Amino acid sequence: MLCILFFAACGRHFDPNKTHKIQEIKSDFALMRSALEEAHPGLYRYTTPDSLKMVFEQVEKQLNHPMTERAFRRVASPVFAIIGCGHSGIYASKGYIKYTNKNKPKEFPLTPYWSQNKLWIIQNRTHDTTLTAGTEIVELDGRPAAKVIADMQLLIPSDGYNKTYKNVVINTNFGPFYRFLSGSLDTFRVVVKDTAGHVRAIRLAFNNPPSKVKKTNATMPPKLLPVVPPLTPKIAPKRSKAHLRRNLSFSEKDSNLAILDINTFRDQGFKAFYRRSFRTLQRRNTKNLVIDLRNNGGGRSDASINLMSYLLDSAFVVYRQVEAPVAKPSFNQYLGWKFLRFGVRNFWSKRTPAGGLLNRATGKTHKPTRKYHFEGNVFVLTNGGSFSASAIFASIVQQHGRARTVGRETGGGRYGCNAFVSPMLTLPSTNTQVRMPLFKIVLEIPGKDNGQGVMPDFPVEFSFQDALKNRDLDMEKVEELLKIK
Numbered sequence: 001m002l003c004i005l006f007f008a009a010c011g012r013h014f015d016p017n018k019t020h021k022i023q024e025i026k027s028d029f030a031l032m033r034s035a036l037e038e039a040h041p042g043l044y045r046y047t048t049p050d051s052l053k054m055v056f057e058q059v060e061k062q063l064n065h066p067m068t069e070r071a072f073r074r075v076a077s078p079v080f081a082i083i084g085c086g087h088s089g090i091y092a093s094k095g096y097i098k099y100t101n102k103n104k105p106k107e108f109p110l111t112p113y114w115s116q117n118k119l120w121i122i123q124n125r126t127h128d129t130t131l132t133a134g135t136e137i138v139e140l141d142g143r144p145a146a147k148v149i150a151d152m153q154l155l156i157p158s159d160g161y162n163k164t165y166k167n168v169v170i171n172t173n174f175g176p177f178y179r180f181l182s183g184s185l186d187t188f189r190v191v192v193k194d195t196a197g198h199v200r201a202i203r204l205a206f207n208n209p210p211s212k213v214k215k216t217n218a219t220m221p222p223k224l225l226p227v228v229p230p231l232t233p234k235i236a237p238k239r240s241k242a243h244l245r246r247n248l249s250f251s252e253k254d255s256n257l258a259i260l261d262i263n264t265f266r267d268q269g270f271k272a273f274y275r276r277s278f279r280t281l282q283r284r285n286t287k288n289l290v291i292d293l294r295n296n297g298g299g300r301s302d303a304s305i306n307l308m309s310y311l312l313d314s315a316f317v318v319y320r321q322v323e324a325p326v327a328k329p330s331f332n333q334y335l336g337w338k339f340l341r342f343g344v345r346n347f348w349s350k351r352t353p354a355g356g357l358l359n360r361a362t363g364k365t366h367k368p369t370r371k372y373h374f375e376g377n378v379f380v381l382t383n384g385g386s387f388s389a390s391a392i393f394a395s396i397v398q399q400h401g402r403a404r405t406v407g408r409e410t411g412g413g414r415y416g417c418n419a420f421v422s423p424m425l426t427l428p429s430t431n432t433q434v435r436m437p438l439f440k441i442v443l444e445i446p447g448k449d450n451g452q453g454v455m456p457d458f459p460v461e462f463s464f465q466d467a468l469k470n471r472d473l474d475m476e477k478v479e480e481l482l483k484i485k
Helices: 002-010 022-039 049-062 069-076 078-083 094-102 145-153 164-172 174-182 241-245 270-283 301-309 338-346 389-399 464-468 473-481
Strands: 089-091 110-115 118-124 136-140 187-193 199-205 246-250 257-262 288-292 319-324 349-351 357-359 377-382 404-407 424-426 433-435 439-443
Touching (some): 022 069, 049 069, 049 078, 069 174, 078 089, 110 464, 118 464, 136 145, 145 164, 246 270
Parallel strands (some): 257 288
Antiparallel strands (some): 118 136, 349 357
8 A cells, every 4th residue: 555655656746847738728727717707806906807808818819739837827927917916816836836946947147137227237146257237138038128027027916007016026036037938948148238338149058056055154155236225224143033024223323213124014923023112112212213114025914003003193994895706706616725714704704795795804993002102203115015014004104194105106006905815726737826815905095096006205216326336215315304414
């Protein structure tokens, strides 16, 4: 019996080059389409049914030959960019993920940075020392750099019509997205323009993945230029994992300026951390607070609401509507998180007359936290990486006039998103995973959803040179507003 299990396991090795029959990929695509049309809560939030129908039909026409899983995902990805929901998307199967974790693909040898409609080299990992930081990439494999970026943006879903989120993703993950866009290449041709204006074409090879070595002082690689500007002031070099997720520090220029750096709302322990932080602010009689939400991808809604309670002066409502169009989808057998969805369906929501669900968070009133409540000036730093719960936080505190936002448009929508519960739908033939948010979230703020994120009160744009010099223009803007020299 053990021998049978052993050989059965050996026969289940994942092959990324395996092709799926036309009827298999069409069947998976049909399931994906019907699931989206049945249960996606914001399918037509930013696009019309006719426009989306046309995109579905265009994609289906391309499913006319056997495909690998990666090729299938590549063809289907634009559907989610058109929908305009950053919590939706098509992702690799579990087998594909395990395979790539064990068999690391070769790495793109350059770190480009998209800024001011140009693609710059900010880091070079080739043996060609002439490719210095500041060299412009004009073409990649015969395609203008702007066309490559535009094609990548079609692979990245974001809320509404937002592009700041897409650009953050591209600037931090250019290599993997270029491989997804162009296939598994060993070399590529690049046309570059140096700082003197000289143009030349060269062919570069992808780097082998780094071997696993024990990280010691002797084996650590030299410090590389950052892909994006730093998000926090200088802090102690030894930091715990919790410290990396969130920390409170004080400006070296002005001890009366505190910086609360929140990199995620995902983990536990946020109540104790906020309580300690605001107690410290009160004891130090701090007058000015910066809440840094740049590249905070969101997480728990209760974590962001708890932070709001230390700032807002009166009772507040965050969610005007948290509603799912169907209570139990017809494709339930392919949908994950069954126990969580059972609890949400039966204990945390009530049925609507139309057969959907209305979550109990709808219209819920929250009270301010009186103990250690902060009364001083508040600035919230945002960028395209401020998504989901962090964008909701920025939207609510800005609407209540309790904070001034500094930076760039958030990646998350100002009026809400589609989320709350977002399980994976596993397509049975290819095992590709489709992320399916089940609830439409509408925030309790006036006005009409125009598909934008939270727009900063004080916009700040980084040039490539600013990023190269490691400048933090957002903090500089706060210091300017507070007249800190």
